[in-house]
Amino acid sequence: METATVSRNGTPWVVEFYRSALGKKAVMAATGIMLFGFVFVHMLGNLKLYLGADAINHYGEFLRTVGYPILPHGGMLWIARIVLLGAVALHMLSALQLTLISRAARPEEYERKEFAIASYASRTMRWGGVIILAFILWHLADLTLGLTPGYVFAEGKPYENIVASFSRMPVAIFYIIANLMLGLHLYHGLWSMFQSLGCNNPRFNTWRNEFAAAFAVIITIGNISFPISVMLGLVK
Template identity: 45%
Template structure:
């Protein structure tokens, strides 16, 4: 069993990496919503992302640095979650038979399977809208057209998978933000209530924000 102090450090790192990933999700969501301002605005925004840091950095370097940092944070988050879960199982050899066990098991299953779905979604998302490999349009420099082609009504199964994945992100986020609040010191009852409320609001906003794009394309609001 790991030393209690090392577990605290791991939980702190997990909370920080999780918050970093959440911050990226929100910034990315805000960028996605630019699609409602029209093709020119959305395409210009996508082009601007490739020029961040110039002339200090060559084109696309900022995006590659961002991808590297996010990848390291995601891997660290997953590895630490696995280590802490194993330590928790070894520390509780006796199975609980009451409701707390049910709640804990539900949270653990939600985080575990939600994490798997999110990982698969990230891989698909990269192959779809980053490399264009799985996108029906897949044209470099045409992000607006790629998004519209991706969520065309005939590709309802893509929208369904996207929806399930984003909802999984929402559940994962809700539990993760609340856990981060506790890890970062909000241990009082009032602090936990605030943490739960903040986690719920942030999760709902994120889910609605991300799902607004595919459903806007599906219903013809964006075409």
């Protein structure tokens, strides 16, 4: 007998749904919201840099104690890392597959008239995504694992690591460029997510554009302020 969880040919409904373009858009939106939430909370947490070494170092240690003693020390952080990695992988896979579907359906790109910044942001989504991925890999090697050359990593001391890392001028500039790219990506990503969710009514379009822009700007200003503050010697 058939159940509601499998389709007529025996494939689980989740797989069947994912096979459709709508399913892929839903996965992009759901993983996008998760990543967006992480980037926002991560930026807020990093603002503790301005409260001094103790504040941000204690915060780093607090994150490792969440869920303890039910989970081992640092256990929740590992769960969060695995969930985030899974979200990044699914976000990229569905983006790639949607690109292939839309290329097959429409080999010639057509011209669209949009806001200048919105259209620049939309054209940089794919390459922006690749640069952001490169940034995340560098960032993990740099501030989580302490593997990048030119500074001595101190375990459990994010304040000292951030200051030492951004004291390397090329690294600070790379962080600024990557986070500006991330800002454009968040702006267009949020904007088009509303579109996928069917929120595309002329009455809401200005509101939706402003909301996406405001969130992207807040996250970007927060993030680029860290390398800039270290470069200016305001945080040392």
